[in-house]
Amino acid sequence: MNIGIHNLHLRLGDRPVLSDIDLQLDAGEFVGLLGPNGAGKSSLLRCMAGLLPPDNGHIHLDDRPLNALPRMQRARQIAYLEQDADCHWPMMVEDVVALGRLPYRLATRRNWTELDPVCRQHIDTALEESDLVALRRRRVDGLSGGERRRVMLARTLATGSRLLLADEPAAGLDPAHQLQLMQLLAAKADEGMTVVVVLHDLALAARYCRRIVLLAGGRKVADGSPGEVLNPEQLSRTYGIRAYVGETEGLPVILPLDRI
Amino acid sequence: MTARHWLLSGLLFTVGTLFLLSLMSGRAELTWSVLFGNGQANAQLILWELRLPRSLLAVIVGAALGMSGAVLQGFMRNPLADAGLIGVSAGAALGAVLTLYSGLAALFALALPLGGLSGAALAVTLVYLLAGRDSSILTLILAGVAINSFAAALTSLALNMAPNPYAALEIVFWLLGSLAERSMEHVSLAAPLILAGMAMLMATGRGLDALSLGEDTARSLGISMPLLRLLVLGGTALSVGAAVAVTGSVGFIGLVVPHLLRPLIGYRPSQLLLPSALGGAALLLAADIAIRRMPTDVELKLGVLTALIGAPFFLYLLIRTRRQHP
Numbered sequence: 001m002n003i004g005i006h007n008l009h010l011r012l013g014d015r016p017v018l019s020d021i022d023l024q025l026d027a028g029e030f031v032g033l034l035g036p037n038g039a040g041k042s043s044l045l046r047c048m049a050g051l052l053p054p055d056n057g058h059i060h061l062d063d064r065p066l067n068a069l070p071r072m073q074r075a076r077q078i079a080y081l082e083q084d085a086d087c088h089w090p091m092m093v094e095d096v097v098a099l100g101r102l103p104y105r106l107a108t109r110r111n112w113t114e115l116d117p118v119c120r121q122h123i124d125t126a127l128e129e130s131d132l133v134a135l136r137r138r139r140v141d142g143l144s145g146g147e148r149r150r151v152m153l154a155r156t157l158a159t160g161s162r163l164l165l166a167d168e169p170a171a172g173l174d175p176a177h178q179l180q181l182m183q184l185l186a187a188k189a190d191e192g193m194t195v196v197v198v199l200h201d202l203a204l205a206a207r208y209c210r211r212i213v214l215l216a217g218g219r220k221v222a223d224g225s226p227g228e229v230l231n232p233e234q235l236s237r238t239y240g241i242r243a244y245v246g247e248t249e250g251l252p253v254i255l256p257l258d259r260i
Numbered sequence: 261m262t263a264r265h266w267l268l269s270g271l272l273f274t275v276g277t278l279f280l281l282s283l284m285s286g287r288a289e290l291t292w293s294v295l296f297g298n299g300q301a302n303a304q305l306i307l308w309e310l311r312l313p314r315s316l317l318a319v320i321v322g323a324a325l326g327m328s329g330a331v332l333q334g335f336m337r338n339p340l341a342d343a344g345l346i347g348v349s350a351g352a353a354l355g356a357v358l359t360l361y362s363g364l365a366a367l368f369a370l371a372l373p374l375g376g377l378s379g380a381a382l383a384v385t386l387v388y389l390l391a392g393r394d395s396s397i398l399t400l401i402l403a404g405v406a407i408n409s410f411a412a413a414l415t416s417l418a419l420n421m422a423p424n425p426y427a428a429l430e431i432v433f434w435l436l437g438s439l440a441e442r443s444m445e446h447v448s449l450a451a452p453l454i455l456a457g458m459a460m461l462m463a464t465g466r467g468l469d470a471l472s473l474g475e476d477t478a479r480s481l482g483i484s485m486p487l488l489r490l491l492v493l494g495g496t497a498l499s500v501g502a503a504v505a506v507t508g509s510v511g512f513i514g515l516v517v518p519h520l521l522r523p524l525i526g527y528r529p530s531q532l533l534l535p536s537a538l539g540g541a542a543l544l545l546a547a548d549i550a551i552r553r554m555p556t557d558v559e560l561k562l563g564v565l566t567a568l569i570g571a572p573f574f575l576y577l578l579i580r581t582r583r584q585h586p
Binding site for chain 2: 046049050051071072074075076078079080082085086087088089090091092095096099100102103139152155159
């Protein structure tokens with residue numbers, strides 16, 4: 001699925017949050033949305049998810065205006081992982097993951113305890129991909145923070161959408177699961193899913209994302225391959241840091257050294 | 261049969277048993293054969309004119325309180341929520357009290373419940389308008405608390421201005437909540453509204469499930485928050501408004517029943533609705549049987565008993581939950 005954003009402006013109260021954003025993402029792209037705190041990353045993601053109507057500008061999904069898309073259809077095409085997403089009730093892991101199928105069950109009016117085989121399949125796959133099979137019958141309140149993050153990711157994957165918008169999915173994961181997450185998302189992009197993730201880990205973004213969109217002060221300041229965007233000059237301009245950018249074993253390494 | 265089916269069958273059986281027991285409870289001793297048309301005309305009169313409406317009301321009012329509690333707790337993601345929180349109970353109480361205060365209640369029998377209904381409708385409309393169409397759930401809770409306090413203040417004002425102690429006592433007694441001396445007229449007034457309200461509440465299940473992941477995620481899953489809010493508020497106003505209008509305030513049912521049943525259905529908000537309705541009906545029937553079987557000189561008011569048992573029980577639940585999740 002491709003998504004086009006044209007001349008997008010967003011204000012919250014008097015404060016301009018996003019200004020003049022133009023962005024064209026094609027199917028199968030794996031995009032890292034980066035930028036300092038308050039740059040407008042989450043707001044842009046929420047606009048793309050159709051949760052926040054922009055004050056100006058247009059968003060198109062496969063050349064159809066996003067706001068003209070019926071609610072349920074939008075829910076099937078876009079999976080959105082909220083920042084700090086969590087489940088309020090101590091439900092079972094597989095029940096939480098099954099919530100990702102709500103856009104389908106609403107239409108079929110099927111009792112959710114009698115999920116059809118397709119639904120079942122999506123849920124099982126999402127559990128496997130997120131390394132949760134062993135935990136599927138555990139209650140979420142007994143899980144660690146990182147395990148809960150994975151449950152939330154699995155919930156998003158279970159929808160089976162063609163566009164995935166994830167707000168800081170790597171936060172709170174241990175290094176092994178961070179790598180697993182990024183590999184999984186890269187594989188999803190290879191299958192044709194458009195993946196947009198907000199990240200703070202520069203090295204992780206440089207290594208896995210094929211495209212980096214850098215935001216600062218509500219504007220797009222850079223857009224390109226990780227090599228083009230994540231260089232010492234750009235990092236000092238946007239983040240105000242001096243950083244070591246190098247490589248080891250052929251993989252990119254970015255190490256923030258000092259604030260400027 | 262799934263665990264949920266067992267639970268529902270068990271609850272249904274309990275409600276049925278308690279219903280029969282409730283028909284047999286009261287000052288006059290009836291024998292079971294009365295149920296089959298035997299016995300004196302007096303006994304038949306007591307059964308059909310006095311006991312049956314009372315038992316029927318216990319079922320529908322309890323169901324309304326239980327289900328609305330489950331819906332509101334799911335909607336607000338707050339285990340302390342019940343219909344009181346959005347002003348329905350206080351509004352209905354105020355409306356009913358005003359008919360007592362103005363003497364309207366003495367003119368025709370249904371003035372009191374109709375006043376209560378108007379009060380509930382007005383309170384919920386105000387909460388809805390105050391909170392705004394696109395507001396968050398927190399704004400809704402705050403608006404509810406404000407309307408709730410204001411309605412309670414106006415009720416106190418009516419008590420304060422009561423022309424004589426008897427009028428004040430009448431108001432206080434009504435506020436305590438009771439199913440005694442209700443007729444089939446009350447049932448036929450309340451039942452359609454309660455059922456309509458519960459039908460609206462039943463439609464919230466999937467929305468409530470989605471909401472356990474937060475408002476944004478629920479919307480991203482295709483849930484329309486304005487529609488969900490309308491169903492929750494409208495359904496509660498109709499069902500609990502009609503219930504309170506007929507019985508007065510009966511507390512703690514809506515709070516305690518969902519708490520008790522939630523672990524049994526795996527904490528999924530949508531799965532809690534039907535069991536909570538049955539649980540509420542069972543609990544209210546049991547309480548109403550208890551007050552009639554207790555050897556007290558004056559029959560206890562229903563609301564007094566539910567609060568007397570409900571409050572300590574709720575504390576116990578809190579302490580137990582704290583032990584599990586320190």
